[in-house]
Amino acid sequence: MRTITVINPKGGCGKTTIATCLASHLSWDGYKVALADLDPQQSTTDWGALRSEEYPEIELINHGSGQVRASRGTDILVLDSPAGVHGKELGQLVRRSQTLLVPILPSPIDMRASWRFLEQLFSLAPVQKGKVKVGLIANRVKENTLIYRELTGFLGKYRAPYVAHLRASMNYVRAAEKGLGVADLPRYLAERDWQQWKPLMRWVESKRSQPKN
Numbered sequence: 470m471r472t473i474t475v476i477n478p479k480g481g482c483g484k485t486t487i488a489t490c491l492a493s494h495l496s497w498d499g500y501k502v503a504l505a506d507l508d509p510q511q512s513t514t515d516w517g518a519l520r521s522e523e524y525p526e527i528e529l530i531n532h533g534s535g536q537v538r539a540s541r542g543t544d545i546l547v548l549d550s551p552a553g554v555h556g557k558e559l560g561q562l563v564r565r566s567q568t569l570l571v572p573i574l575p576s577p578i579d580m581r582a583s584w585r586f587l588e589q590l591f592s593l594a595p596v597q598k599g600k601v602k603v604g605l606i607a608n609r610v611k612e613n614t615l616i617y618r619e620l621t622g623f624l625g626k627y628r629a630p631y632v633a634h635l636r637a638s639m640n641y642v643r644a645a646e647k648g649l650g651v652a653d654l655p656r657y658l659a660e661r662d663w664q665q666w667k668p669l670m671r672w673v674e675s676k677r678s679q680p681k682n
């Protein structure tokens with residue numbers, strides 16, 4: 470089983486949104502997916518409770534129930550991490566993952582906080598040795614804004630790939646309130662978002678996002 474963790478200690482940058490949407494995309498792509506909520510705020514658990522059986526199944530694991538253990542046969546475990554992860558907890562999360570996705574918002578406060586986090590992350594041995602692969606995501610962007618260009622420049626400086634930019638869209642908000650991701654929305658509503666998820670899914674489903682052995 471492979472573990473993909475969505476992580477950035479900065480609150481509100483889109484970890485839960487991206488973890489839930491990623492789980493939904495992967496389940497549409499035919500993987501057996503589990504999604505674990507590591508956050509005491511329980512937003513992912515709430516999301517899972519709203520999801521109807523009409524949509525591809527995602528096994529929800531609530532951290533409150535003890536250890537995170539996905540059912541047998543699970544292909545991919547997605548972890549939604551809480552805000553404020555640091556120190557020992559960060560090290561543990563990094564060690565148990567093969568892939569990390571780091572969402573960052575186009576805002577000076579978020580970019581500064583994320584810079585500090587990325588400095589810390591890239592100094593960890595598993596990241597330096599390529600035992601875990603990191604992908605950066607610009608989230609909630611408004612194209613044609615200066616701050617989005619600044620964020621693109623900021624993300625381009627890292628050796629970790631800048632795997633996607635996701636626009637600010639009410640689709641994310643509306644989907645979340647029904648236990649859905651943008652992949653579950655109809656084409657006429659979400660075509661633009663699907664296009665933006667394509668490079669992200671290509672990276673996630675390729676060897677580039679997985680350690681060599």
Ligand SMILES: Nc1ncnc2c1ncn2[C@@H]1O[C@H](COP(=O)(O)OP(=O)(O)OP(=O)(O)O)[C@@H](O)[C@H]1O
Pocket residue numbers: 478479480481482483484485486487508510512550551552608609610635636637638639641642645
């Ligand atoms: N691309 C987007 N477009 C529009 N709204 C978004 C987008 N991404 C996230 N949001 C909204 O931003 C808010 C914060 O997102 P989310 O809860 O996913 O962040 P988080 O990193 O999980 O927060 P926390 O650190 O509190 O766990 C939510 O209201 C969510 O619906």
Ligand SMILES: [Mg+2]
Pocket residue numbers: 484485486508512549550551552
């Ligand atoms: Mg969250």
